[in-house]
Amino acid sequence: MPKAYVFTRYGGPEAEAFVDQPLPSPGPGQLLVAVRAAGVNPVDFKQRTGYVRPGESGRELPAVFGNEVAGVVERIGPDVTGFAVGDEVFGNPVAGGYAEYALLPVAVTAHKPEAISFTDAAALPVAAATAYDGVRQLDLPAGATLVVTGAGGGVGVAAVQIARAAGLKVVGVASAGKKGFVESLGAVHVPSGPDFVAGVRAAAPHGVDAVYDLIGGEVLEAAAELLDDGTKLITAGGKDIVAGLGGAPVARARTAAVLDEVAKLVVDGSLNPLVTRTFPLEKAGDALRVVEDGHAQGKIVIVVGA
Numbered sequence: 369m370p371k372a373y374v375f376t377r378y379g380g381p382e383a384e385a386f387v388d389q390p391l392p393s394p395g396p397g398q399l400l401v402a403v404r405a406a407g408v409n410p411v412d413f414k415q416r417t418g419y420v421r422p423g424e425s426g427r428e429l430p431a432v433f434g435n436e437v438a439g440v441v442e443r444i445g446p447d448v449t450g451f452a453v454g455d456e457v458f459g460n461p462v463a464g465g466y467a468e469y470a471l472l473p474v475a476v477t478a479h480k481p482e483a484i485s486f487t488d489a490a491a492l493p494v495a496a497a498t499a500y501d502g503v504r505q506l507d508l509p510a511g512a513t514l515v516v517t518g519a520g521g522g523v524g525v526a527a528v529q530i531a532r533a534a535g536l537k538v539v540g541v542a543s544a545g546k547k548g549f550v551e552s553l554g555a556v557h558v559p560s561g562p563d564f565v566a567g568v569r570a571a572a573p574h575g576v577d578a579v580y581d582l583i584g585g586e587v588l589e590a591a592a593e594l595l596d597d598g599t600k601l602i603t604a605g606g607k608d609i610v611a612g613l614g615g616a617p618v619a620r621a622r623t624a625a626v627l628d629e630v631a632k633l634v635v636d637g638s639l640n641p642l643v644t645r646t647f648p649l650e651k652a653g654d655a656l657r658v659v660e661d662g663h664a665q666g667k668i669v670i671v672v673g674a
Contacts, residue, residue: 372467374430394445405490407436425458432464458489478627491641499526510535518582520546532640642666
Protein backbone atom coordinates (compact mmCIF):
# COMPACT_ATOMS: atom_id res chain seq x y z
CA MET A 369 0.00 0.00 0.00
CA PRO A 370 1.15 3.60 -0.54
CA LYS A 371 3.20 5.17 2.21
CA ALA A 372 2.43 8.46 3.95
CA TYR A 373 4.00 10.48 6.76
CA VAL A 374 1.43 11.31 9.41
CA PHE A 375 0.84 12.52 12.92
CA THR A 376 -1.08 9.97 14.95
CA ARG A 377 -2.12 12.39 17.70
CA TYR A 378 -1.70 16.06 18.55
CA GLY A 379 1.63 16.89 20.11
CA GLY A 380 5.32 17.07 19.28
CA PRO A 381 7.60 15.19 16.88
CA GLU A 382 7.03 12.00 18.88
CA ALA A 383 3.52 11.89 17.35
CA GLU A 384 4.93 11.45 13.81
CA ALA A 385 5.09 8.13 11.96
CA PHE A 386 5.09 6.45 8.57
CA VAL A 387 1.98 4.43 7.75
CA ASP A 388 0.63 2.40 4.85
CA GLN A 389 -2.68 3.71 3.57
CA PRO A 390 -5.17 2.48 0.99
CA LEU A 391 -4.96 4.17 -2.38
CA PRO A 392 -7.31 7.18 -2.19
CA SER A 393 -10.29 7.31 -4.53
CA PRO A 394 -11.08 10.71 -6.07
CA GLY A 395 -14.53 12.08 -5.36
CA PRO A 396 -16.46 14.71 -7.32
CA GLY A 397 -14.21 17.56 -8.34
CA GLN A 398 -11.05 15.75 -7.25
CA LEU A 399 -7.92 14.32 -8.84
CA LEU A 400 -5.82 11.40 -7.62
CA VAL A 401 -2.22 12.48 -8.07
CA ALA A 402 0.98 10.45 -7.87
CA VAL A 403 3.04 12.84 -5.79
CA ARG A 404 6.45 13.80 -7.13
CA ALA A 405 7.26 16.52 -4.59
CA ALA A 406 5.72 18.07 -1.48
CA GLY A 407 6.52 21.46 0.01
CA VAL A 408 7.24 21.85 3.73
CA ASN A 409 5.73 24.79 5.62
CA PRO A 410 5.39 25.99 9.23
CA VAL A 411 1.65 25.29 9.08
CA ASP A 412 2.50 21.58 8.76
CA PHE A 413 3.98 21.22 12.24
CA LYS A 414 1.46 23.70 13.66
CA GLN A 415 -1.36 21.42 12.55
CA ARG A 416 0.34 18.56 14.39
CA THR A 417 0.17 20.62 17.59
CA GLY A 418 -3.58 21.12 17.12
CA TYR A 419 -3.73 24.35 15.15
CA VAL A 420 -6.84 24.65 12.98
CA ARG A 421 -7.21 27.28 10.28
CA PRO A 422 -10.17 29.64 10.73
CA GLY A 423 -13.27 28.16 9.12
CA GLU A 424 -11.84 24.64 9.06
CA SER A 425 -12.47 21.67 11.33
CA GLY A 426 -9.88 19.47 13.03
CA ARG A 427 -8.16 16.71 11.08
CA GLU A 428 -9.16 13.07 11.32
CA LEU A 429 -6.29 11.12 12.86
CA PRO A 430 -3.93 9.80 11.71
CA ALA A 431 -3.52 12.89 9.52
CA VAL A 432 -1.08 13.14 6.63
CA PHE A 433 1.32 16.07 6.77
CA GLY A 434 1.61 18.58 3.96
CA ASN A 435 -0.34 21.34 2.27
CA GLU A 436 1.24 21.66 -1.19
CA VAL A 437 2.27 19.10 -3.78
CA ALA A 438 3.17 18.60 -7.41
CA GLY A 439 2.68 15.37 -9.32
CA VAL A 440 1.00 13.46 -12.12
CA VAL A 441 -2.73 12.81 -12.46
CA GLU A 442 -3.50 9.10 -12.00
CA ARG A 443 -7.30 9.14 -11.82
CA ILE A 444 -10.07 11.68 -12.29
CA GLY A 445 -13.16 11.97 -10.12
CA PRO A 446 -16.71 12.70 -11.29
CA ASP A 447 -17.57 16.16 -12.63
CA VAL A 448 -13.96 17.02 -13.44
CA THR A 449 -13.16 18.88 -16.65
CA GLY A 450 -9.94 20.37 -17.94
CA PHE A 451 -7.68 17.61 -16.65
CA ALA A 452 -6.60 14.23 -18.04
CA VAL A 453 -4.69 11.23 -16.75
CA GLY A 454 -0.99 11.94 -17.20
CA ASP A 455 -1.27 15.70 -16.71
CA GLU A 456 1.45 17.28 -14.59
CA VAL A 457 -0.17 19.44 -11.91
CA PHE A 458 0.44 21.27 -8.64
CA GLY A 459 -1.87 22.45 -5.91
CA ASN A 460 -3.23 22.08 -2.39
CA PRO A 461 -4.14 18.52 -1.35
CA VAL A 462 -7.42 17.63 0.33
CA ALA A 463 -5.78 15.92 3.29
CA GLY A 464 -2.00 15.95 3.22
CA GLY A 465 0.81 15.61 0.72
CA TYR A 466 3.78 13.89 2.40
CA ALA A 467 2.67 10.74 0.64
CA GLU A 468 3.05 8.69 -2.49
CA TYR A 469 -0.48 9.61 -3.56
CA ALA A 470 -2.74 12.54 -2.72
CA LEU A 471 -6.19 13.85 -3.60
CA LEU A 472 -6.30 17.36 -5.04
CA PRO A 473 -9.46 19.45 -5.51
CA VAL A 474 -9.53 20.98 -8.99
CA ALA A 475 -10.52 24.35 -7.49
CA VAL A 476 -6.96 24.75 -6.16
CA THR A 477 -5.03 22.72 -8.73
CA ALA A 478 -3.23 24.08 -11.77
CA HIS A 479 -1.39 22.60 -14.72
CA LYS A 480 2.37 22.63 -14.17
CA PRO A 481 4.21 24.42 -16.97
CA GLU A 482 6.83 22.25 -18.62
CA ALA A 483 9.48 24.84 -17.77
CA ILE A 484 8.97 24.34 -14.02
CA SER A 485 10.30 21.27 -12.22
CA PHE A 486 8.11 19.25 -9.86
CA THR A 487 10.36 20.35 -7.01
CA ASP A 488 9.88 24.04 -7.74
CA ALA A 489 6.16 23.63 -8.45
CA ALA A 490 5.65 22.02 -5.04
CA ALA A 491 7.00 25.20 -3.43
CA LEU A 492 4.30 27.42 -4.93
CA PRO A 493 0.77 26.59 -3.66
CA VAL A 494 1.31 27.74 -0.05
CA ALA A 495 4.34 30.01 0.21
CA ALA A 496 4.37 31.73 -3.16
CA ALA A 497 0.58 31.94 -3.40
CA THR A 498 0.38 33.48 0.08
CA ALA A 499 3.04 35.98 -0.92
CA TYR A 500 1.19 36.80 -4.13
CA ASP A 501 -2.14 37.29 -2.34
CA GLY A 502 -0.58 39.62 0.21
CA VAL A 503 1.25 41.83 -2.27
CA ARG A 504 -1.90 42.14 -4.36
CA GLN A 505 -3.95 42.90 -1.25
CA LEU A 506 -1.70 45.86 -0.39
CA ASP A 507 -2.07 47.21 -3.94
CA LEU A 508 0.87 49.58 -3.69
CA PRO A 509 1.96 51.80 -6.57
CA ALA A 510 5.33 51.31 -8.22
CA GLY A 511 8.04 53.02 -6.23
CA ALA A 512 6.36 52.51 -2.85
CA THR A 513 8.37 51.02 0.02
CA LEU A 514 7.32 47.71 1.54
CA VAL A 515 8.76 46.13 4.67
CA VAL A 516 8.71 42.32 4.80
CA THR A 517 9.40 40.72 8.19
CA GLY A 518 10.63 37.14 8.04
CA ALA A 519 12.07 37.89 4.61
CA GLY A 520 14.38 34.87 4.66
CA GLY A 521 11.67 32.19 4.89
CA GLY A 522 9.56 30.54 2.21
CA VAL A 523 6.79 33.13 2.06
CA GLY A 524 9.21 35.97 2.66
CA VAL A 525 11.52 35.24 -0.26
CA ALA A 526 8.52 34.99 -2.57
CA ALA A 527 6.98 38.19 -1.23
CA VAL A 528 10.22 40.10 -1.77
CA GLN A 529 10.54 38.90 -5.36
CA ILE A 530 6.88 39.48 -6.26
CA ALA A 531 7.01 42.96 -4.76
CA ARG A 532 10.21 43.77 -6.64
CA ALA A 533 8.64 42.54 -9.88
CA ALA A 534 5.77 44.97 -9.21
CA GLY A 535 8.23 47.85 -8.99
CA LEU A 536 8.28 48.20 -5.20
CA LYS A 537 11.23 49.05 -2.99
CA VAL A 538 11.60 46.34 -0.35
CA VAL A 539 13.19 46.31 3.08
CA GLY A 540 13.62 42.72 4.24
CA VAL A 541 13.89 41.97 7.95
CA ALA A 542 15.71 38.70 8.61
CA SER A 543 18.50 37.27 10.76
CA ALA A 544 21.99 38.66 10.29
CA GLY A 545 23.10 35.37 8.77
CA LYS A 546 20.62 35.81 5.92
CA LYS A 547 21.91 39.26 4.88
CA GLY A 548 23.49 38.13 1.62
CA PHE A 549 20.53 35.92 0.81
CA VAL A 550 17.98 38.70 1.29
CA GLU A 551 20.07 41.21 -0.63
CA SER A 552 20.38 38.76 -3.53
CA LEU A 553 16.60 39.04 -3.90
CA GLY A 554 16.82 42.79 -4.44
CA ALA A 555 15.84 43.90 -0.93
CA VAL A 556 17.63 46.10 1.56
CA HIS A 557 18.45 43.86 4.54
CA VAL A 558 17.74 44.88 8.12
CA PRO A 559 18.80 42.48 10.90
CA SER A 560 15.96 41.06 12.98
CA GLY A 561 16.03 41.60 16.72
CA PRO A 562 14.82 44.14 19.28
CA ASP A 563 16.16 47.11 17.29
CA PHE A 564 14.83 46.18 13.86
CA VAL A 565 12.42 49.16 13.76
CA ALA A 566 15.31 51.58 14.13
CA GLY A 567 17.12 49.65 11.41
CA VAL A 568 14.15 49.97 9.07
CA ARG A 569 13.88 53.70 9.72
CA ALA A 570 17.56 54.11 8.90
CA ALA A 571 17.18 52.06 5.72
CA ALA A 572 14.04 53.96 4.66
CA PRO A 573 14.50 57.53 5.96
CA HIS A 574 11.53 58.80 3.98
CA GLY A 575 9.21 56.30 5.65
CA VAL A 576 7.53 53.08 4.57
CA ASP A 577 4.19 52.61 2.85
CA ALA A 578 3.25 49.12 4.00
CA VAL A 579 4.33 46.16 6.11
CA TYR A 580 3.90 42.50 5.17
CA ASP A 581 4.48 40.62 8.42
CA LEU A 582 5.28 36.92 8.53
CA ILE A 583 6.29 36.60 12.19
CA GLY A 584 3.48 37.90 14.40
CA GLY A 585 3.71 38.63 18.12
CA GLU A 586 6.08 41.36 19.28
CA VAL A 587 7.55 41.71 15.80
CA LEU A 588 4.14 42.54 14.34
CA GLU A 589 3.39 44.99 17.15
CA ALA A 590 6.72 46.74 16.65
CA ALA A 591 6.34 46.84 12.86
CA ALA A 592 2.98 48.61 13.23
CA GLU A 593 4.88 51.59 14.64
CA LEU A 594 6.39 52.15 11.19
CA LEU A 595 3.05 53.06 9.64
CA ASP A 596 0.80 56.10 9.78
CA ASP A 597 -1.91 54.13 8.00
CA GLY A 598 -2.66 50.89 9.87
CA THR A 599 -4.67 49.53 6.95
CA LYS A 600 -1.37 48.98 5.14
CA LEU A 601 -0.35 46.40 7.75
CA ILE A 602 -1.02 42.78 6.81
CA THR A 603 0.14 39.58 8.43
CA ALA A 604 0.30 35.86 7.87
CA GLY A 605 1.81 35.36 11.32
CA GLY A 606 -0.25 37.32 13.85
CA LYS A 607 -3.88 37.07 12.83
CA ASP A 608 -5.07 37.15 16.45
CA ILE A 609 -3.72 40.63 17.16
CA VAL A 610 -3.53 42.43 13.83
CA ALA A 611 -7.06 43.89 13.95
CA GLY A 612 -6.19 45.68 17.17
CA LEU A 613 -3.30 47.32 15.34
CA GLY A 614 -5.53 48.55 12.53
CA GLY A 615 -4.38 45.95 10.04
CA ALA A 616 -5.68 42.71 8.60
CA PRO A 617 -4.68 39.10 7.94
CA VAL A 618 -3.55 38.17 4.44
CA ALA A 619 -6.71 37.49 2.46
CA ARG A 620 -6.04 34.15 0.81
CA ALA A 621 -7.73 33.60 -2.56
CA ARG A 622 -6.93 29.86 -2.71
CA THR A 623 -7.84 29.50 -6.39
CA ALA A 624 -6.33 27.77 -9.38
CA ALA A 625 -6.19 31.17 -11.08
CA VAL A 626 -3.70 32.44 -8.48
CA LEU A 627 -1.58 29.32 -8.96
CA ASP A 628 -1.53 30.00 -12.70
CA GLU A 629 -0.39 33.58 -12.09
CA VAL A 630 2.35 32.50 -9.72
CA ALA A 631 3.56 29.91 -12.22
CA LYS A 632 3.75 32.61 -14.90
CA LEU A 633 6.04 34.64 -12.65
CA VAL A 634 8.34 31.63 -12.33
CA VAL A 635 8.37 31.01 -16.07
CA ASP A 636 9.17 34.64 -16.91
CA GLY A 637 11.97 34.75 -14.35
CA SER A 638 10.35 37.19 -11.91
CA LEU A 639 10.09 34.55 -9.18
CA ASN A 640 12.57 31.88 -8.13
CA PRO A 641 10.99 29.43 -5.66
CA LEU A 642 14.45 29.15 -4.07
CA VAL A 643 14.27 25.54 -2.99
CA THR A 644 17.42 25.37 -0.91
CA ARG A 645 17.18 21.78 0.39
CA THR A 646 15.38 18.61 -0.61
CA PHE A 647 14.77 15.40 1.33
CA PRO A 648 13.46 11.99 0.20
CA LEU A 649 10.09 10.92 1.59
CA GLU A 650 11.77 8.52 4.01
CA LYS A 651 13.46 11.57 5.59
CA ALA A 652 10.26 13.60 5.88
CA GLY A 653 10.76 14.01 9.61
CA ASP A 654 14.19 15.55 9.04
CA ALA A 655 12.72 17.99 6.51
CA LEU A 656 10.04 19.04 8.96
CA ARG A 657 12.62 19.53 11.75
CA VAL A 658 14.57 22.02 9.63
CA VAL A 659 11.46 24.17 9.28
CA GLU A 660 10.18 23.62 12.82
CA ASP A 661 13.55 24.51 14.34
CA GLY A 662 13.59 27.80 12.44
CA HIS A 663 16.72 26.98 10.46
CA ALA A 664 15.18 27.02 6.99
CA GLN A 665 16.44 29.46 4.39
CA GLY A 666 14.19 29.57 1.37
CA LYS A 667 12.01 26.53 0.72
CA ILE A 668 12.37 22.93 1.87
CA VAL A 669 10.82 20.27 -0.37
CA ILE A 670 10.30 16.52 0.01
CA VAL A 671 10.98 14.58 -3.18
CA VAL A 672 8.59 11.64 -3.43
CA GLY A 673 8.51 10.02 -6.85
CA ALA A 674 10.81 9.45 -9.78
